[in-house]
Amino acid sequence: MAEPDNSPRTVACPPAPDGCGAPAGEPCMSHGGTRVRHNFHRARSVAWNQARIAQSAAVSLIQQAATQRRGMHAKHAVELLEQHGFVAEAALIQRAVKERNGLMSAKQAAALLLEAAEGGEDR
Incomplete structure (x- = not known):
């Protein structure tokens, strides 16, 4: 198929x-x-x-916050997700931030979640 x-x-x-x-x-x-x-x-x-972003509430939340807050770091995205109950998504981003030695923006975190939601590589 x-x-x-x-x-x-x-x-x-x-x-x-x-x-x-x-x-x-x-x-x-x-x-x-x-x-x-x-x-x-x-x-x-x-x-x-x-349409892709709208399919994931966690990604939508990060995207909205990142447009309002310039230079938002992924650790801020983790805090935001935890506050709204997206614990699994926050843990995924937290692991990726640690792997990248803290070098990850909120937009990159949203892209990571989007890729994982679409069946991409889960880190």
Whole structure:
């Protein structure tokens, strides 16, 4: 059985002028719909990332806090997650911070959680 496509193609492309309006699963088009693009419209990639983040409450929480607080460290993300009851996610980030000798931002921590949630490498 083929693994599901984990790319911007899994969401619909926004309508013009930002995208081409291609439905989910279909490739983006260019030249007024006469040619298939070999990549994706930027707006489709943004929509895909937003959909991925929305699937994980812990990642959403970190992303919201990181946009409000510039230069947020991963240890602050751990504290935030623990306060909101995401103990397992906080432990995962704490281990990664220790492995990296403290060199991890909150955005990197969110990316780590997102990768783990999507079946990526669990550290």
